[in-house]
Amino acid sequence: MPGHRFYAPSENFTATSVQLAEDEAHHAVHVLRIRVGEVVTVFDGQGQVFQATVTEASKRGVRLALDAPLPALGESPLDLTLGVALLKADKFEWVIQKAVELGVTRIVPLVTRHVEPGLIRGASEKLERWSRISREATKQCGRGYLTPILPPQPVTDVLLSGGVKFFFTERQGNGWAAVVSRFPGHLPTVVALVGPEGGWSEDERQLAEAQGAHGITLGPRILRAETAAILAVGLLQTTFGDVAGQPL
Numbered sequence: 001m002p003g004h005r006f007y008a009p010s011e012n013f014t015a016t017s018v019q020l021a022e023d024e025a026h027h028a029v030h031v032l033r034i035r036v037g038e039v040v041t042v043f044d045g046q047g048q049v050f051q052a053t054v055t056e057a058s059k060r061g062v063r064l065a066l067d068a069p070l071p072a073l074g075e076s077p078l079d080l081t082l083g084v085a086l087l088k089a090d091k092f093e094w095v096i097q098k099a100v101e102l103g104v105t106r107i108v109p110l111v112t113r114h115v116e117p118g119l120i121r122g123a124s125e126k127l128e129r130w131s132r133i134s135r136e137a138t139k140q141c142g143r144g145y146l147t148p149i150l151p152p153q154p155v156t157d158v159l160l161s162g163g164v165k166f167f168f169t170e171r172q173g174n175g176w177a178a179v180v181s182r183f184p185g186h187l188p189t190v191v192a193l194v195g196p197e198g199g200w201s202e203d204e205r206q207l208a209e210a211q212g213a214h215g216i217t218l219g220p221r222i223l224r225a226e227t228a229a230i231l232a233v234g235l236l237q238t239t240f241g242d243v244a245g246q247p248l
Contacts, residue, residue, distance in 0.1 A: 080237070
């Protein structure tokens with residue numbers, strides 16, 4: 001498969017070519033130093049992937065000729081929503097990057113009782129940066145679909161919505177093996193909820209239980225929130241996704 005991989009929104013594609021957006025073109029020309037005639041990969045984040053040839057690479061922009069469609073690889077059979085409480089900037093961004101690499105379908109920043117107030121203020125303004133981190137991780141790991149970062153939501157709203165939910169908690173939960181034994185077949189869709197550094201409040205735990213969320217502890221050690229989030233995703237993708245090969 002061609003070396004460099006670029007993203008372009010679907011509206012930039014024609015039937016035969018695509019124009020890279022300004023930031024992507026700047027990176028291609030000034031960092032990667034691509035040249036006319038170079039063969040690359042380009043994708044639109046919605047399942048379209050192409051082998052392409054660089055036809056223009058200059059200060060005016062980068063244009064690629066679409067040579068042949070390629071399969072959109074890297075998508076898990078598990079539709080996995082990761083709801084993770086707002087964390088300090090570097091930690092939350094790290095979770096986004098690693099969750100995308102592990103095949104999460106979408107990420108919901110959660111507002112919870114114990115999230116620091118300063119993290120809530122201005123969180124919506126960070127969506128563009130978070131989306132860019134998700135996009136770069138998608139390019140790196142070879143997926144054909146972008147992982148959207150949704151606007152921050154109260155965890156109570158997520159708990160009151162439908163679907164199978166796994167509520168990861170430092171206490172008052174069951175072990176992983178005991179919980180997944182309730183799902184002997186393939187589980188197509190799941191929401192994983194991971195709390196903040198201060199843990200869930202008692203009200204949040206009670207609401208999760210009342211709404212039928214499956215409480216899960218992640219072992220006897222105290223984990224950082226970002227560690228718990230990625231461990232939760234790894235367990236879910238191994239059990240119900242594609243990390244271990246053929247899904248159950």
